[in-house]
Amino acid sequence: MKYYAGIDLGGTNIVCGLLDEQFQLLRKLKLPTEAAKGGEHVIAKIAGMVDELIGQQGITRKDVLAIGAGIPGLINPAEGICNFAANLSWRDFKVSEKLNQLLGIPVFIDNDVRMYVQGEAAKGAGQGYPVVFGITIGTGVAAALVENGKLYYGGSYIAGEIGHIRMDGEESLCGCGLTGCLETVASATGLARQAREAVEKGTSTIMSSMVSSPAELTATHLSQAYDQGDQVAIDIMTHTGKQLGRGLSYAVTLLNPDVIVIGGGGANAGERLLGPMKQELQRLVLPMYWDRLEIKTAELLDDAGVIGSAVNASNRVAE
């Protein structure tokens, strides 16, 4: 029996999994990334986690066919280099080569959102659909496309940045330096910002009494206020859902997916956000797109990145 290792590398935690050839997750470890200690430390830590899982399973490194890893940043998967990862302070860092040197197992890295969507497409909410468009709504918003099991990359591996589509009528400065990007609105950060701004403006809302300072407001407070019938919260969720629907309408018209899989913490807002999103999406796209489109929330949750990384490693090692 052979195995794959899948790694979901975040700015805060590393999750490392051991999977069988059907991508069943057999074992999992989670440890703090400790990015501040530097890239070599992080790589050594990942290698240690893989060895730990191998030991627990009672196998050897030779039983692991390949290791996949999803990294939050700009990745060149062909060369195995992380060109830029803000949360890890990595720039042109040869991840695949370094990890391979420590373990002697082929390593394939990719962008974390792509690995997440690859996982959902192979084993989660997108399973069985030929064309899967996956979007993660978290601190930021990003997307990836999987066509018949194969990821779409674009010319320089940076396709899918739906969070940086510029929305008419939005003016907030985005972390990327542009203004009015979709993720300034339709992200956990964007929801929190809108709640904060409403309270700071002195608008009458129960969210004012939920925190001692508006800066503490989160998307969760917004959901709570929404559930208590707070009109400001309802308006923010509705506006955000509609903007998300508009952003997705561009993707649907250009890409004609069979299913949209929605993941990330923002999906926790559920129908409060997805209700207006679907309405707006249906309103904006041709019926021929809408009629066959399914919209689902992610199913693998925290395991999507680990599973997707293993699936990707399996595809890549077979090339």
Add this chain to the structure above:
Amino acid sequence: MKYYAGIDLGGTNIVCGLLDEQFQLLRKLKLPTEAAKGGEHVIAKIAGMVDELIGQQGITRKDVLAIGAGIPGLINPAEGICNFAANLSWRDFKVSEKLNQLLGIPVFIDNDVRMYVQGEAAKGAGQGYPVVFGITIGTGVAAALVENGKLYYGGSYIAGEIGHIRMDGEESLCGCGLTGCLETVASATGLARQAREAVEKGTSTIMSSMVSSPAELTATHLSQAYDQGDQVAIDIMTHTGKQLGRGLSYAVTLLNPDVIVIGGGGANAGERLLGPMKQELQRLVLPMYWDRLEIKTAELLDDAGVIGSAVNASNRVAE
């Protein structure tokens, strides 16, 4: 030596070409479609044109490896069926099967814009670029994506309808039944409509004196007025170019192409339209997309569809 036939089927004319295995166009015929005489007539006419070219070349049907055809409508390329073509009044018409019955040569049909972009990607302005996004600006606006020589289709072969992206601030009714679609503005029809509306509104413009009735105004009149410094014409071109740039910004951010190839009659407006388009596109997308992006006008002109159809037939027959 072996050959391919490529067919560009339009509502007005059929263009039929004979190509060698390097997709050099050796011979070409053009005849009126006579769509009103029915589908069987059109198919028989195409078969006659292919036989005519074969005769001229002094070869036999057996020397033709495959026939490709681009059709303006909704096509199922896998089944060789034209599901809907408004200009031909075809619905669920088995084009491949019928043409194959007459000629005994494998036939592969596809959407005409896809064939146009396939041609430009293989032998025209997109040659040498791994990811080609091609857009045709004619009566309508449509697009296709070619990644490493392979067309992107989406889940039901209807990806790429950029002309039906809904634009904020646009209100005109589109032929598709929606309002504010990009092609209500950024098409030859959309340009003519804006010119007509300006004249009908009584706006001071030299376009008023160019035609006896505003309904006669075309995109060409707009270009002429633009060149004479007419502010109304300049404003319409600028607005249209900017909307086109905005529509393309969604495609660039989602698809990360290496090159955008712009074709169709609308490309005749040249920098009058493409100048503001490029400015707006650069303003709206992240520098990482813009910096590597090339924007070119189509090179094969009327032959793109014929060449692309032959390239597609060659790909399909090899599957």
